[in-house]
Amino acid sequence: MLEPTGPTEKRENMSLIEKFVEQRGVFEEAYEKGGWDNLRPYFTPDVSYEVMNMSFHCQLNGIDELIFGLKWSTDRFDKLCTRTVGLNSFVAEENNTVLVHADIRFSRGDAPVFETGLWEIATYRDGMIERMIDVYDAGEAARFDDWMTKWGVGLDPRYLPAK
Numbered sequence: 037m038l039e040p041t042g043p044t045e046k047r048e049n050m051s052l053i054e055k056f057v058e059q060r061g062v063f064e065e066a067y068e069k070g071g072w073d074n075l076r077p078y079f080t081p082d083v084s085y086e087v088m089n090m091s092f093h094c095q096l097n098g099i100d101e102l103i104f105g106l107k108w109s110t111d112r113f114d115k116l117c118t119r120t121v122g123l124n125s126f127v128a129e130e131n132n133t134v135l136v137h138a139d140i141r142f143s144r145g146d147a148p149v150f151e152t153g154l155w156e157i158a159t160y161r162d163g164m165i166e167r168m169i170d171v172y173d174a175g176e177a178a179r180f181d182d183w184m185t186k187w188g189v190g191l192d193p194r195y196l197p198a199k
Contacts, residue, residue: 052160053127056134059165067110072103080166089172091181092193105195112192117142123151134158147187152176 050058059078066072076099085096085105096105123139134157141151153173158165172180184191 048163051129052132052134052158053129055160055163056127056136056158056165063106066107067114072107075103075106078165079168080161080164083164083166083168085168085170087170087172087195089174090177090193092195094195096195101196108197109193109195112194114142116191117144132160134160144187144191147183150180150183150187152180 055078059075062074062078066074079099079102081099082097083099083102085102087094092109094105096102120141121138123141125136125138128135136156136158137153138156139151139153141149143149153176155169155171155173157167157169157171159167184193
C-alpha cells in the first residue's frame with residue numbers, strides 16, 4: 037500500500053475536512069497524470085462508493101473496484117470534455133462525515149455547457165473514507181440524459197463496463 041503524501045503524523049492530526057481536501061488533491065493529480073493507486077491510503081479496503089440520482093447510478097465495493105471505476109469513468113467521460121469542479125462550494129464536517137456540495141460543469145465542442153449540483157458525502161473510519169456517496173441534485177438525471185442524447189456521442193459516464 038502506498039503512503040499518502042506528507043508525513044503520517046501530520047495526517048493523524050488533520051481534521052476530516054483537511055483529509056478530504058488532501059484526498060481530492062490526490063484524485064485530481066491521478067486524473068491529470070495517472071497514479072490512481074496513490075488514492076489507496078485514503079480509503080478503507082472495504083470502501084463502498086455509490087452514485088445516485090443519475091442514469092449511471094452504481095455502487096462500487098472495495099478499494100480495487102473503486103479505483104478501477106474512477107479511472108474507467110473519467111477516461112470515458114470527464115477527459116473527453118472540459119471539466120470544471122468545485123464551483124459554489126459548501127463544505128461541512130459533522131461527526132465522522134464530510135459533506136460537500138458543489139457545482140460541476142462539463143463542456144464539449146459545440147455542445148451547450150452541462151452544469152449540475154452534486155453532494156459528496158464521505159464517512160470516515162480510523163481516518164480513512166469507508167463510505168462515499170455522490171448524490172446529484174434532484175431532477176438532473178433527465179436533463180443529463182437529454183444532453184447525452186444530443187451531444188454525448190462517444191461519451192460513457194458509467195463506472196463499470198456493461199455486463
